[in-house]
Amino acid sequence: MPKVKVDGVELEVPAGATVLQACELAGKEIPRFCYHERLSIAGNCRMCLVEVKPGPPKPQASCALPASEGQEIRTDSEMVKKAREGVMEFLLINHPLDCPICDQGGECDLQDQSVAYGRGGSRYHEHKRAVTEKTMGPLIKTVMTRCIHCTRCVRFSEEVAGVDEIGALYRGEGMQISTYLEQAARHELSANVIDLCPVGALTSRPYAFEARPWELKKTLSIDVSDAVGANIRLDSRGREVLRALPRVNDDVNEEWLSDRGRYLVDGLTRRRLDKPWLRRDGKLQAATWAEAFAAVAAINPGSSVAVIAGDLVDCETQFAAKQLAAALGSSLLEGRQTGMAYDTSNLAAVNFNSTIAGIENADAILILGSNVRDEAPLLNPRLRKAAKKGAKVFVIGPKWEPTYPATFLGEDAAIINELPAEVVAAFEAAARPAIIVGGAGLAKGGLEAGLAFSARFNLVRDGWSGFNVLHMAAARMGGLMLGYAQKGGLADIVAAQPKLVISLGADEVDWTKFANSMIVHIGHHGDKAAHAADVILPGAAFSEKDGTYVNTEGRVQFAEKAVFAPGDAREDWTILRALADAFGVSVGFDSFAELRAAMIAQVPALGAEGLAFYGDLPAAPQGARADGVIAAYPIKDHYLTNAISRASPTLQRCSAELLHGEVQAEAAE
Amino acid sequence: MLSGGVHPLMADRHIEPDSPELRARWGNFAWTAENAAKAQEIVARYPAGRQRSAVMPLLDLAQRQVGAELNTQGWLPIPVLEFVAAQLDMPIIRVVEVATFYTMYNIAPIGRFHVQVCGTTPCMLRGSDDILAACKAKGLHKGHTTDDGLFTLTEVECMGNCASAPMVQINDDNYEDLTAADMERILDELAAGRQPKTGTQLPGRHTVEPAGALSNLTAMVAENHDYRGEW
Numbered sequence: 001m002p003k004v005k006v007d008g009v010e011l012e013v014p015a016g017a018t019v020l021q022a023c024e025l026a027g028k029e030i031p032r033f034c035y036h037e038r039l040s041i042a043g044n045c046r047m048c049l050v051e052v053k054p055g056p057p058k059p060q061a062s063c064a065l066p067a068s069e070g071q072e073i074r075t076d077s078e079m080v081k082k083a084r085e086g087v088m089e090f091l092l093i094n095h096p097l098d099c100p101i102c103d104q105g106g107e108c109d110l111q112d113q114s115v116a117y118g119r120g121g122s123r124y125h126e127h128k129r130a131v132t133e134k135t136m137g138p139l140i141k142t143v144m145t146r147c148i149h150c151t152r153c154v155r156f157s158e159e160v161a162g163v164d165e166i167g168a169l170y171r172g173e174g175m176q177i178s179t180y181l182e183q184a185a186r187h188e189l190s191a192n193v194i195d196l197c198p199v200g201a202l203t204s205r206p207y208a209f210e211a212r213p214w215e216l217k218k219t220l221s222i223d224v225s226d227a228v229g230a231n232i233r234l235d236s237r238g239r240e241v242l243r244a245l246p247r248v249n250d251d252v253n254e255e256w257l258s259d260r261g262r263y264l265v266d267g268l269t270r271r272r273l274d275k276p277w278l279r280r281d282g283k284l285q286a287a288t289w290a291e292a293f294a295a296v297a298a299i300n301p302g303s304s305v306a307v308i309a310g311d312l313v314d315c316e317t318q319f320a321a322k323q324l325a326a327a328l329g330s331s332l333l334e335g336r337q338t339g340m341a342y343d344t345s346n347l348a349a350v351n352f353n354s355t356i357a358g359i360e361n362a363d364a365i366l367i368l369g370s371n372v373r374d375e376a377p378l379l380n381p382r383l384r385k386a387a388k389k390g391a392k393v394f395v396i397g398p399k400w401e402p403t404y405p406a407t408f409l410g411e412d413a414a415i416i417n418e419l420p421a422e423v424v425a426a427f428e429a430a431a432r433p434a435i436i437v438g439g440a441g442l443a444k445g446g447l448e449a450g451l452a453f454s455a456r457f458n459l460v461r462d463g464w465s466g467f468n469v470l471h472m473a474a475a476r477m478g479g480l481m482l483g484y485a486q487k488g489g490l491a492d493i494v495a496a497q498p499k500l501v502i503s504l505g506a507d508e509v510d511w512t513k514f515a516n517s518m519i520v521h522i523g524h525h526g527d528k529a530a531h532a533a534d535v536i537l538p539g540a541a542f543s544e545k546d547g548t549y550v551n552t553e554g555r556v557q558f559a560e561k562a563v564f565a566p567g568d569a570r571e572d573w574t575i576l577r578a579l580a581d582a583f584g585v586s587v588g589f590d591s592f593a594e595l596r597a598a599m600i601a602q603v604p605a606l607g608a609e610g611l612a613f614y615g616d617l618p619a620a621p622q623g624a625r626a627d628g629v630i631a632a633y634p635i636k637d638h639y640l641t642n643a644i645s646r647a648s649p650t651l652q653r654c655s656a657e658l659l660h661g662e663v664q665a666e667a668a669e
Numbered sequence: 670m671l672s673g674g675v676h677p678l679m680a681d682r683h684i685e686p687d688s689p690e691l692r693a694r695w696g697n698f699a700w701t702a703e704n705a706a707k708a709q710e711i712v713a714r715y716p717a718g719r720q721r722s723a724v725m726p727l728l729d730l731a732q733r734q735v736g737a738e739l740n741t742q743g744w745l746p747i748p749v750l751e752f753v754a755a756q757l758d759m760p761i762i763r764v765v766e767v768a769t770f771y772t773m774y775n776i777a778p779i780g781r782f783h784v785q786v787c788g789t790t791p792c793m794l795r796g797s798d799d800i801l802a803a804c805k806a807k808g809l810h811k812g813h814t815t816d817d818g819l820f821t822l823t824e825v826e827c828m829g830n831c832a833s834a835p836m837v838q839i840n841d842d843n844y845e846d847l848t849a850a851d852m853e854r855i856l857d858e859l860a861a862g863r864q865p866k867t868g869t870q871l872p873g874r875h876t877v878e879p880a881g882a883l884s885n886l887t888a889m890v891a892e893n894h895d896y897r898g899e900w
Contacts, residue, residue, distance in 0.1 A: 165760070170770065
């Protein structure tokens with residue numbers, strides 16, 4: 001713990017800290033472009049110069065200088081001021097003065113820091129360098145003349161994403177940042193380089209020229225594109241969400257966001273259900289709310305009611321529907337739309353117990369039936385960190401491209417019953433062994449086999465729980481906590497032949513099985529369920545309502561309402577409350593606050609932000625085995641995973657161009 | 670030099686674009702038996718798992734093999750870069766970074782003789798402009814290859830032969846203490862298929878020992894003189 005003096009104030013800094021970190025601990029702002037706390041240190045922008053004694057009598061790059069005992073650091077001296085001005089002047093030599101037409105304007109590190117630390121004017125009157133634009137795919141727009149060569153994007157791709165595709169070509173003044181042969185960046189975290197870029201060289205292509213940051217209302221929300229529950233900020237103007245940006249949460253998403261979570265927002269204004277629809281003579285026709293409710297009430301289903309929850313719904317909506325079904329006398333609730341029927345009697349057995357941040361510390365990991373990059377893009381960098389620390393990773397299932405060394409054991413789920421000696425040895429030697437059971441694994445009896453594996457290798461030990469289930473739906477854990485699971489899964493609902501099925505945005509269900517039921521769809525997009533529905537009641541998307549979400553590790557998180565739902569669409573809970581009136585029953589709440597209070601009274605864990613506690617892992621049933629060949633993973637197209645993303649032109653284009661190799665015609669600019 | 674300080678040749682340095690023709694010509698690139706052995710020997714110089722360290726010597730080897738095939742100085746087509754990347758199990762972009770950074774890797778087709786004229790201050794003061802003029806008189810243009818495919822002319826920065834300036838590097842050899850006449854003679858001889866004398870062109874000079882009489886440190890001739898008192 002070296003003691004240093006920053007601007008005359010003595011403080012102790014952690015061993016291994018840099019001078020920059022020491023200055024930050026002392027509350028001093030150090031300007032920087034290339035330094036980023038989640039990336040390796042490059043030391044090439046020179047903006048963080050400070051004066052350090054003892055040492056050579058010249059400014060030193062604080063990001064790359066270790067803090068050591070007795071250093072006297074000055075961040076406020078004349079030398080530092082001149083050094084910063086000098087560096088800024090050099091950086092601006094080749095930087096175009098096109099802030100008025102630059103999308104980074106208003107949230108640009110270079111702009112802010114040149115105001116704060118630069119000279120008033122330029123002394124440079126010669127020609128500036130110009131660099132041709134580079135193609136980086138449908139998500140990243142490049143204006144490479146603005147690039148200041150901080151190499152954050154290069155380091156992110158290599159270190160965090162694990163996909164070496166961006167590099168610094170040529171040298172000196174000729175240096176250019178580019179992908180190989182200007183191919184599109186095609187990994188699932190590619191757009192994070194937009195956030196990392198301190199200038200306007202890499203900006204968001206779909207968001208190009210849409211808005212200025214100061215016009216936007218910022219709302220804290222949760223990403224619903226997968227079960228990781230990345231913390232996001234929705235930037236909206238008027239009634240439209242213009243973009244989603246990641247928020248820092250070290251426990252969940254660090255500060256990254258998957259491409260599909262970032263870009264599904266433009267699907268929020270397209271293909272929307274903005275008025276009620278009724279099926280008359282086999283055709284859906286627009287209706288009023290009163291007509292729609294009258295039609296639903298006319299079914300008079302008695303207790304023959306089932307609710308099927310979709311992947312994107314919040315806990316409040318599921319709770320409201322549960323209360324309505326209960327008031328009608330039914331407990332037929334299901335959220336696993338594709339018919340999965342794993343045992344949910346103990347939620348600890350269907351939870352990601354290591355936690356997303358904790359899995360970094362595992363030293364042996366068995367992935368049973370999960371393509372982590374598709375199913376939880378933000379979990380993959382964690383596994384990569386674990387692998388970098390030396391964890392051995394094994395995968396049972398069809399081959400995919402991990403960004404770390406992993407051994408594929410085969411496609412037969414039964415391999416987990418008789419593991420190869422190499423795997424057994426690795427897990428017997430491991431201090432923090434872990435298993436991750438994915439959707440494809442759950443479908444082959446992976447849950448019970450996983451529990452047996454857990455017992456065999458003692459996955460739960462002091463301060464460590466290595467048994468993990470990786471879900472894919474943002475609604476899943478919340479739904480399971482609220483009882484959205486039948487013993488036999490969706491098949492139980494089909495067998496019950498309910499008169500009335502309420503779909504809460506359940507777009508993945510095979511609705512042909514409910515030909516004899518009346519299907520009331522409360523959803524926000526004209527997707528698969530809307531085609532099958534008899535009555536459509538337009539609801540709100542995740543951005544248009546307050547809601548509670550529980551991610552795959554059981555973390556309860558709250559999202560806030562950013563904008564109003566379009567047209568006649570209403571927040572889901574109000575629709576369910578009105579349905580209760582139509583049926584003449586009481587659900588026990590008249591306001592959102594009452595709803596939430598009732599929900600928390602029933603499931604107290606949903607009231608507290610943070611990890612829910614599900615108790616101890618159950619014992620594996622006798623003779624538990626996994627069986628069957630995992631032919632494929634459930635996600636076929638990782639850009640188009642839900643109703644919102646299927647409506648998003650950006651993600652449609654990503655899917656067509658990056659997954660299916662279509663060539664998109666570019667309009668001449 | 671442009672007024673903006675952009676060196677026209679540096680800015681012009683570009684990877685030869687990928688094309689079906691390039692793929693057809695070089696897609697099947699593989700080491701010759703001799704070079705395969707050499708490559709193996711080079712990779713073996715580095716610890717196991719650190720084979721990426723061999724990227725620079727392997728790129729050089731590949732460039733020379735391409736040169737031997739084309740009877741030129743050799744260059745690195747994209748499929749050859751990919752071949753080296755695959756051999757060292759490293760991402761192609763990291764190989765391209767190296768190949769584009771170092772100007773000794775030619776990333777576009779080049780003539781049989783790569784004439785690199787030093788134009789940095791000491792050479793310029795000693796007459797590198799005349800050397801360039803001599804090249805121009807022989808039909809060489811900066812950044813271009815002559816029509817017969819023999820010469821590619823590049824102006825480069827200091828190559829560390831200031832004591833025998835002006836100098837030019839042609840392929841692996843240096844020619845120093847040049848005059849315009851020397852330059853023309855050297856180009857003629859190379860064109861005729863003969864190997865001119867390398868190194869200094871001054872008669873009576875061997876390397877970079879003082880040309881003629883000593884002009885300074887004369888007291889050092891007789892003894893190990895201590896000059897410090899005279900500073």
